[in-house]
Amino acid sequence: MSIDAAINALVPLLGDRLSVSKSDLDAHGQSETHFDAIPPDAAAYPRSASEVSAIVKICANHRCPVIGYGAGTSLEGHTLAVQGGVTVDFRNMADVVQINNEDMTVRVRPGITREDLNTQLRATGLFFPVDPGANASIGGMASTRASGTTAVRYGTMRDNVLALEVVMADGRIVRTGTGARKSSAGYDLTALMVGAEGTLGLITELTLKLQGQPEGVAAATCTFPTIDAAVEAVTDTIAMGIPMARIEFLDAASVAAVNAYSKADFPQTPHLMVEFHGSATGVEEQAARFGDIASDHGGAAFEWATLPEDRNRLWHMRHHAYWAILASRNGATAIVTDVCVPISTLAQAVRETQDDIERSGLSAPILGHVGDGNFHAILLIDPQSDAEKKTAQGLSARMAERSLALGGTITGEHGVGMGKLDYMTAEHGVGWDVMTQIKRALDPDNIMNPGKVVRLNG
Numbered sequence: 001m002s003i004d005a006a007i008n009a010l011v012p013l014l015g016d017r018l019s020v021s022k023s024d025l026d027a028h029g030q031s032e033t034h035f036d037a038i039p040p041d042a043a044a045y046p047r048s049a050s051e052v053s054a055i056v057k058i059c060a061n062h063r064c065p066v067i068g069y070g071a072g073t074s075l076e077g078h079t080l081a082v083q084g085g086v087t088v089d090f091r092n093m094a095d096v097v098q099i100n101n102e103d104m105t106v107r108v109r110p111g112i113t114r115e116d117l118n119t120q121l122r123a124t125g126l127f128f129p130v131d132p133g134a135n136a137s138i139g140g141m142a143s144t145r146a147s148g149t150t151a152v153r154y155g156t157m158r159d160n161v162l163a164l165e166v167v168m169a170d171g172r173i174v175r176t177g178t179g180a181r182k183s184s185a186g187y188d189l190t191a192l193m194v195g196a197e198g199t200l201g202l203i204t205e206l207t208l209k210l211q212g213q214p215e216g217v218a219a220a221t222c223t224f225p226t227i228d229a230a231v232e233a234v235t236d237t238i239a240m241g242i243p244m245a246r247i248e249f250l251d252a253a254s255v256a257a258v259n260a261y262s263k264a265d266f267p268q269t270p271h272l273m274v275e276f277h278g279s280a281t282g283v284e285e286q287a288a289r290f291g292d293i294a295s296d297h298g299g300a301a302f303e304w305a306t307l308p309e310d311r312n313r314l315w316h317m318r319h320h321a322y323w324a325i326l327a328s329r330n331g332a333t334a335i336v337t338d339v340c341v342p343i344s345t346l347a348q349a350v351r352e353t354q355d356d357i358e359r360s361g362l363s364a365p366i367l368g369h370v371g372d373g374n375f376h377a378i379l380l381i382d383p384q385s386d387a388e389k390k391t392a393q394g395l396s397a398r399m400a401e402r403s404l405a406l407g408g409t410i411t412g413e414h415g416v417g418m419g420k421l422d423y424m425t426a427e428h429g430v431g432w433d434v435m436t437q438i439k440r441a442l443d444p445d446n447i448m449n450p451g452k453v454v455r456l457n458g
Contacts, residue, residue, distance in 0.1 A: 003084050006064035007042045010086070013054055017045040017092070028087045033075050034333045034383065035418065040067060040081035047092045049165055049173055049204035056202065056447075057171035059086055063445050068198035070137025071113055074144060075336050076417025078197055082451035088202060090139055096120050097205065104210045105162060105179055110139020110203050126210040129154035132413065133319040139203045144415035145195030149318065152238075152371030153245040153277065154211060156413065161194050165205035169443035179207055192438075197415055198449040200442050214277035218287055219246075219311045222294050223269045223301040227251055227354060227366070230270040231347040233297040234370045238343050242289050246275040247371035248318055251354070254325060254365040254378075261324030262317045267301055273318055275311070325365050325378045332380040335392045335419075339403035340374040340412025349406055353377055353399055360395050362388065374412035401426070416453045424454075 010018050019025075020042050029039025046052045059066045065085025072079060081087060094111030101124055108117060115135045118127050132141060132148035140146075142164070147156035154160070163177030166189075176189035193200060224230035234247055250258065250271045258264055272294070276286045291302065305311045317324075326332055341349045350366065357364045357377060368375030377399065379392040400410040400423045410423040424432045436454045439446070446456045 001063040003041050003062070003064045003086075006059050006062035006086065009058045009062070010042070010044060010055060013051070013058070014044055014046070017047075019043045019045070028069055028072070028089065029080060030072065031075075031077050031080060032073060033077075033419075034335050034381065034389070035077040035080060038077075038080040038082055040087040041084045043069075043087045043089055045089050045092050049167060052088060052167045052202055052204050053171045053173050055086070055088060056167050056169065059447055060170055060445065063447060065447050065450050066202070067449050068110075068139070068143065068202045070111060070140030070143075071135065073132075073134035073136045074140065074417065075338075075414045076411075076419035078140075078144065078415060078417040078449070078452060080418065082418065085447070090137065093204065094137070099124060099126075100179070101126065103179060104212070105207055106210055107205060107207050108138055109205055110142075111137050113137050114141065121210065125213050127213050128160070128208055129211050130157055130160055133322075138206055138208070142194050142203055142206055143197050145413070146415075147369070147372075147374070147413040149246045149248055149315070149369055151369060151374075151413075152247055153243060158191065158194055160209045161190060161206055162209060163207035164190050164193055164203055166193055166201040166203055168201045169445070169448050173204070174201070177207065195415065197417065197452050199439060199453045200448060202448075214245075214279075214283075216280035216283035217245075217275065217277055217306070217308075217311065218283050219273070219275040219305045219314050220287065221266065221271055221273050221301075221303045221314065222299045223267050223271055224294075225269065225298045227270050227350055228347055229297045229299075230272055231350050231370060233272065233294050233299060235343050235346055236293050236297070237290055238371060240289065240293065242286055242293075243276075243278070244274060244286075244290070244371055245277040246273065246315075247369075248273040249350075249366075249368055249370040249375065250318075250321065251366040253328075253363070254321055254367045257324040257328040257365060258317050258321055261320065261327050264317060272299070273314065275315075321367055322378060325380065328365075329363060329380045331382065333383045335379040335381065335389075335396050336414065337377045337379065337396050337399050338368075338374060338412050338414045339399050339408055339410060340372065341403050341406045341408030343373045345406040345408070346370060346373050346375075349402060349408070350375060352402060356395060356398055360391055362392060362395065364392075364395070369412075372412070373408065397423070418451060421453075421455060
């Protein structure tokens with residue numbers, strides 16, 4: 001491996017779009033959560049797939065690691081340069097290539113963020129529905145197989161990516177999938193790349209499904225006396241087939257943090273935040289049915305928001321709940337969990353997690369996209385306290401074990417990165433070995449985002 005030689009070879013290709021300044025490297029070496037900073041040796045800013053291909057070919061020749069970078073919002077250390085190397089930052093590849101109104105699809109390059117994409121789609125009457133909360137890049141969302149608040153209605157990135165352009169570890173540019181809604185033509189390489197976290201190749205273009213903007217939208221919050229009551233209302237709502245667009249849960253500690261951070265005045269009890277999409281009549285009917293179910297479980301204090309500015313304010317608070325929770329303990333960092341279980345076991349999983357948190361002595365508010373069984377405990381720790389970090393890691397491990405025992409997964413949307421490697425054998429068994437074989441076949445020198453998803457020697 002010769003990282004310095006690779007960097008020297010990249011200078012003629014990129015000029016001042018190759019940076020080795022400390023500020024740039026430090027910016028690319030940060031994590032949103034508890035991981036220590038690990039900067040790369042250089043940051044590259046390509047403008048085209050052909051430039052990405054040239055970068056990867058040079059790095060491959062020198063066995064230099066390559067790490068893709070979007071908006072830097074990932075939570076499991078996905079973009080940290082654990083073996084050094086070159087970070088490929090896609091900020092200069094952040095545009096819409098083509099909108100196909102009749103097909104309800106769009107082609108984009110990977111650096112565009114979901115908010116910018118939907119701004120550009122506004123006049124078409126279409127929108128891209130996957131909403132992880134953070135204003136993440138579309139390429140990063142595909143790489144981590146992201147989902148979020150709207151997954152209960154519209155699915156995850158897995159369900160919304162039709163085709164990709166990918167630069168492989170040897171620099172070849174490969175197109176996967178087509179604009180058609182289905183295909184039986186061979187291995188599904190699109191699905192393989194969605195969720196690969198940049199360990200098999202770098203995504204340079206995506207074809208995405210779009211949705212029509214709904215005629216009617218209504219959002220609401222309601223309180224519940226206990227966590228169990230709120231979660232049971234969720235499971236009953238799903239069982240009744242009510243087509244929720246969003247159904248989010250916040251426990252009392254999360255609500256208190258949101259109140260303090262956003263200057264809100266929600267009652268400090270467990271809450272559900274819900275949203276309905278459809279025709280004006282359909283939304284009214286769905287809201288009424290949900291209201292009956294919630295009331296049966298002690299739901300009260302319904303606050304409805306139908307004006308766009310009121311709905312946006314509500315979801316802005318939900319999307320900033322993580323930052324609100326971090327701010328609730330001065331100087332804290334967090335280990336963020338994101339287990340996902342079958343909806344039938346959700347109440348048990350949340351209840352047992354809450355009991356475990358109480359025994360641990362940590363502050364760990366719970367919230368999540370409970371409409372699809374996905375919830376998070378934000379384990380707040382003092383970054384200088386090894387004891388607190390050890391306690392939090394034990395709690396996180398037990399959450400993963402509990403989720404697997406209930407038929408769920410260790411990560412519903414954040415991905416594996418560095419943080420969940422220790423749990424992969426428990427979830428996949430020999431399937432993790434198969435993933436390793438795929439990685440070795442497609443990236444034999446282990447240059448593509450090494451240290452993530454699978455473990456390789458050398």
